[in-house]
Amino acid sequence: MYLDGRYDLVVAEDVSRAIRHLQRREFDAIIVDIRLPPGDDSAWIQLYRKSGADKVAARLGLRMLATILNSPDAEVTRDGNLSWITPERIGVLTVESYNEVKEKLEAYGIQQSQFRQKRADAPETLLLDIIESVLEKQEMVANEEQENDGCSR
């Protein structure tokens, strides 16, 4: 990512930090790991503890997606101006297989093309690859919207 030089990468190590970043500025792509620690926000800490204080069981990445996409099943309310976040801006990069999270991702409007599984043999450009897929997806959605606008006129 850094060597490619085309994108400004912002890394958030936990859910609290991630949400803090998202509240302050708009990003072209948001890549989420499912196994995220809660950080220092009490609401996320509470949720994490309720799930046995285990990153694998808590799956805070998925729960964060529910919050930032304002899904009805969100357990933490969305604060701040996050209305710019749409499913096509999101990518999921995680150890879990697609089938394990498919149901939730589909419910949030995130498609398989926006998903990558972390594996030992994954190429070093995996992050770059998923970002490009997310950006392509956005372009596709934008084109579709333009076409729809054209038809309605």
Next chain:
Amino acid sequence: MLALTPSSIETLAGAYIEAAITLLVFGLGVPALVSQLVPERVRSIARKTSAMIYSSMIMTGLSALGVVGLSVLLLLRSSDHGSVLSTEFLLGADHAAILLLILSVGTAGFNSWGLYAGEELTELLSERVVGRFIQKAIRGVEEFPELEDLLQLAELGRYKVRVLDTLGTIFDEMLERKGPGGHWFEKALRAVELAVWDGDSRNFEQAIRMIEKAVMTLQQRKLEAIPEMAMALGTLQRVGVQALAKDYDPVAHSILGIADLLAEGQNGLSSRVTGMVFELGVEAVNTRSHLFAIAALSKLETMCSGERRVNPATSDYLGLIVHFWYSGPTARQRAEDSLRQMSFNPSLAECLRTARQYHASRARFDTADNLEAMIAEIETA
């Protein structure tokens, strides 16, 4: 039943005296022994809070007495006659053997206790420091000698985590009760910087998290312009430089995340943040932490482009670019790629000249000289 003759009573009395002397030796010697097992620095700090060391010694003495009492009981039970000890038994080799066994088991136990006592002392000390510090800070006192005790402990590697936890508690409590202004903030920040010195990556993470919380509190309360923010960023920068020197790159990367959050702020904060990223980037170039150097450059590219473009940010960006420029052909290539992506108003040469003055005025002479050389190179080309 055994009849007690005057000689056997005399022998028995002698045995009791011997046992009493043993008890006395244990009672006085064991606390001293345990005290020796606690690291000297902990002892010297603990002496200041005598109640702590006395309570520890009393507890140690009592447990030693317990061990001796048990051994006496064991001797009585092993006697053929249960209630009265035979002279032969008391003088026998078995007696010495059992005492030796007790001594060795006791010594092993005391060793463990010594270690435990060290931990206990640091915990008690930490609680006391937090209490005293908060009381003084709320009263507006300027000096906090308690922090010196903590820092002495931090010099012993194994207590660093606890010391940083204690400082974390102080930060949490004080930010909540009094806010980030005042003498306490400066002293506590300095303590964090000193405590983390020579620490491991976990210690650095603890320190960075603490400073992050402080700067975020300052920003939330719209206090970016107060000197405390500059202090906090200065501390963050120095901790980051230490982390880079120790190859804790992921820890240093978390500082770039904080810089991102702060760069959105107002009141001149942006230039302080870009200055911090510049310093970290230069350190990374110098320590050959290339990936971090590129990350810092990438951050400055974003910070000085688009709507957020401010002159100091461009000067910090060009300052880092020039260090890439003179760090070998591959690094220069990266610098050229970066420059091609950026736009300069009125021109690159003019921005380089502004950057040269900017860095010279901040005593960054190496950067200023390199910029001078780069300007000459570009103009010749």
